[in-house]
Amino acid sequence: MSDLLSNLILGAGVAFSWSALFYCFAGVSLGMVVGVLPGVGPLPAIAMLLPITFYIDPTEAIIMLAGIYYGGQYGASTASILLNLPGTPPAAVTCLDGYPMAKQGRAGVALFITAIASLVGSMFGIVLVGTFAPVLARFALEFGAAEYFSLILFALIGTSAIGGDSFLRSVSMVAVGLLLGIVGQDVTSGQFRFTFDIPGIADGLSIVAVAMGIFGVSEVMASAHVERDKKPESFGFRNMLPSHSDFCRAWPSMGRGSLFGATCGILPGAGASMAVFIAYAFEKRISKTPEIFGKGAIEGVTAPESANNATAQTAFIPTLTLGVPGDAVMAVMLGALMIHGINPGPGLIEEQPQMFWGLVVSFLIGNAILVILNIPLVGIWTRLLQIPYAVLFPIILALICIGVYSINYSTFDIFLVIAFGGLGYGMKLLRFPPAPLLLGFILSPMLEENFRRALLLSRGDWMTFLVQPISGVFIGLSTALVLFAVITALRQHGPGRHPGALSETE
Template identity: 50%
Template structure:
């Protein structure tokens, strides 16, 4: 199918009343989630997953995608106005954005964030449309051994997402795999890791784990340390840029878009890494680096563009290979599986309306977000004044209702509560939950492809290194582990020599 025909198919899918409404809902909720500190896209998407069961797969994915990249937009509002990032990728935005607001340039800062985000999102979506089909075409050469090696690479690379101990990240991945393969064995029918609990016969429910580990634990943490919100500007004016401002942000926006588009594809990369990398790049090449941290518009434009580009290109490995590059993509992958769609390279050929509909919806969604963010600034400012202790009961209520409606089973609600406590304890012990979620999603796929590979080779494990693509992927996985371990080994060596 020709590229223009594929885009035409995407536009025909999106331009229905139903899908436009879902796109708007996703973008609006994403902005809201980004504006309100303490929510974030991961617990919100986990909470909304059960509500997508009665919805067409393409509509559900359009809404969830809009929520994700919409949260990148909304997070900049709180970062600029109250120096409190509503989303983790907006941490860098607060550095110069808030200083601009303190100097009376809040409108300019918000306009810069919106325009940079819109440009980056548009370009990143074009890159997905161009390169994702090529990657999927290559992935069609994969058999069971290649998929097993790809899963190993994805899991080893997910250790990059953890900012703390490498061993703790590996422990979380293994815990996620064990939870993912619990329940009745597909080949023998025998129960495993069910601890005699009948309700665990079909395995743990993904929504219960995601909502518990990310949603409830996040609520506990925020209630423990709810920060003060001091809004610098209550009435925002001048929501447009001068010619001089446009000239100053043009190059940083382009560089941030390029950097974010590349880093977004990498496992463990995404929006957060892209925004930090863009900020350091802009500061390094700036003529007056001393202005950074004091309200430099380039220090706002580059990172904002980078985090939105990174958020959108992170869809490429998820859609084409079935490998999530971050926790949000793991939730997206789970949404596909719940809808009965097998993620991987065949999605583009077997579900072209879903793939191209999602691509086109990103263009439409970015336009909606540009329209939403600037005129509704007054509403977002008022929402910033709502105390978190008022918000969390509503969040918990919707979470419990959502988890219960998946199987109409109270066991899932109890499981969510248990994993909420477990998630809170893990955060206190500096265990990051994202690798656990990736392990849970990829664990069953890893096991399935391992068994298929062993059946193909009649039990000969050399099949994984005898096939070139599989051997290359395993080598990359080994290199990833080595790269992650090098800083820890250097630190240990320095301690030994110091003694």
């Protein structure tokens, strides 16, 4: 404990310098803004600012880039809740209950509780980073190809619980997402799969285009001819505060979401997308009122948001202590460190203690700044809902097009997002859930890669997924989830109904 205290004092001496405070504030402020803008996200901002960091102190550069990252995680929930536009793939889960809350006139409550959930998740992640980084890094080393495959399989099956009442429809959407995820060039053989000689998808479908299409454009199409269904929003601070009942339901889900997020952040390659889907699915499974999910459940907002921000903090553990980035943003962070002559790995904490502990303390400062900035802005953000739809819809579509185009500077991606908007609208009409499709699409390449690698290492022995202890546990949990879902559906509908109809609404 004394060592931890002395390390935090060392980090505070770095993080509380005027220059470090400036770069921390600049990073989190910029991150919040790019997070709010649909389709932009923290990755383009970090990539564009990377050359600037060549001329400043390495520690301050990493503090600023990290601030953009977790600031973007905060900001992405705003567009998700107000406009049903997930600026990043993990924010798509927040749409499921955040947007219904906004339509009910509770946008202020949703944004306020999101800020609190984000803070709780971030603080939980920071404690783990500061206290258990070396231990957690060694735990992450226990995960091989078989373990990752089983973990991803478990996440995909768990996703079936979040799509709606129909287990079969959710599973089918996961399957569609997996198929979409293999479009493009095969990493192993170099062969093009399902590209139909279209150059624009040779490198695969754009994640942003898929997410913005099935969530954002489809919502515009579905709502364009519908009278605005929302209660007048009250903008007083007291009206934005969640009720006692909301807080009682939110706190446990924040804790569970933080735990899921921290775990997925520790595992290299797992990332926030997996964390938020698992956290949401778990909350719905254990809820006594699962029917309210997707209709404005407070737990459906707090669990994924706390998971998202816990992942943003703990994702630095494998990046800094193992040199293994968990996602594209962490890969850019890794490149920034190496450009400055810092080699991430097990010896980083001992070799660069000022940088590591200065970064940890800057997390505390940055998250405090974000809460101070976000809560007063809740009233301003919720006023977006007062804009007439005739004015708002063209703005939304313009932001979507700009955001999608800015990723690859490809006009083909704009046509792609329109196509997925039509697909998403058709899914709405047929009551097929979009969230499982998105998770299947995101995790498909990782699932295939680890499946191949595990079989190669085991010389084609399928039992490798069962004999490895950690992998076997996840396979067992996945099997239990499937059996539980099928048995529950059969009990609800009785033996007289065909078992394929696993939805009350079908």
